Amino acid sequence: MNESRPEWYGYMKSGPLPRKTFTEDNIAAIEKAAFNGAANSRLRHIRKVSILAIPLCAMLLLLLFLPLGRQSVGDPLKGISLSDPSAGSISADGKVWGANGSLIAMDRNWLVSEDFFKLYQSYSKSESDELLRELVPMDVFKLHMMASQMGDRKTSYALLIKGPEYGTPTLEEYLADIAKDGELEKRTKTQWAEWKKTYRLQEEITGDKAIIRLTTRAEASGPIAEDERLFRLVKNEAGIWKVGWLAMQ
């Protein structure tokens, strides 16, 4: 392919950028991630062995810990069946591991109990905000997540704060916009699955406003840089937490 090489080929020998873009800092970051990652793998192996060797102990621990959690309908672990293959264990760093050793979620706040699922079904059916009255912002965030994951657009819309001051579209506009993108639901599911395994959740309330902070901690042992997303909720006039329109900041 050397025949008749254009004269501009010469300019392509250098670059694309005039400076070095892969630096000692990049190398140091990769080394840190690689060597700590290897340590993590060993830890993971030990964890897997432990899970395989003493599954009954893990179950027993879960049984012991369950009653200690928050007992409201929003308790993320309440009602999770131990026969559920996804209910394995929670490690000291708060991560939720499946029985097969795979990472389920970065923290227990992502988990949804059977009671909570029933609440979701009730709300989905009635769309009555009274069902949300006792819920904290984290619970409303999770209802939104469930609706979003399931492609339950009407419930997603019902959870939104309403009123001209919030800029929320009408249901028709909302549904019409969504209908334009055939791949939207699939992408959304992928997105949530990815976030669940990437971010930890933290609730912060200031007066009538709340945010759910999604963070990846800059862990000493992990390659992930610190990253953050904020999900906004607003208390309506009835004192019920609702999802802000375009809730992410």
Next chain:
Amino acid sequence: LEHELEHLKYMSSIDKDSFRELMHTYGQEVWNYAYFMTKRSHMADDVTQEVFLSVYKNIGSFRGQSSLKTWLFSITRNTAVNYMRSAFFRKVTLTGFLPGGKSVPSAEKEALVQEELHDIWRVVMKLPIKLREVLILDAKYEMTAKEIAELLGISQGTVKSRLSRARERINAMWKEEMVYERV
């Protein structure tokens, strides 16, 4: 240096010194290739990190069938494609989330990177990815049609046809660019 790293094909794991040497030797080229694929410097950073982490874990799978560089490019290409696919998924979803986050560099920063590009690269980067990568592998890395075909998983005939189309387009765009410069 490339010869010094030849021993890697006999190894099932890589020691820290060799790993560092590998990054010193090929890091910038891997980064460049990731940049050619993704057109974003922050993505190139992420892809390069992923590539070397993968190499660290899987050096045993390198058996010297291709050159070390071709093997690294192959991993880079796959990683970049997967990365771009997931980046696409992140764009618009029903989560109610707007795009953003601390880790995403500002558009201004990316624009500055674009400013740094030599004119020819600015033109090349406008090509569709299928033409772009063939042209770059030929022009910058002087890979043979056979090597490019193996790396991209296409026939040599397709390589030649894409290369020809890429050159034609650049010729036209480059001439246009030169005219603007003279005016």
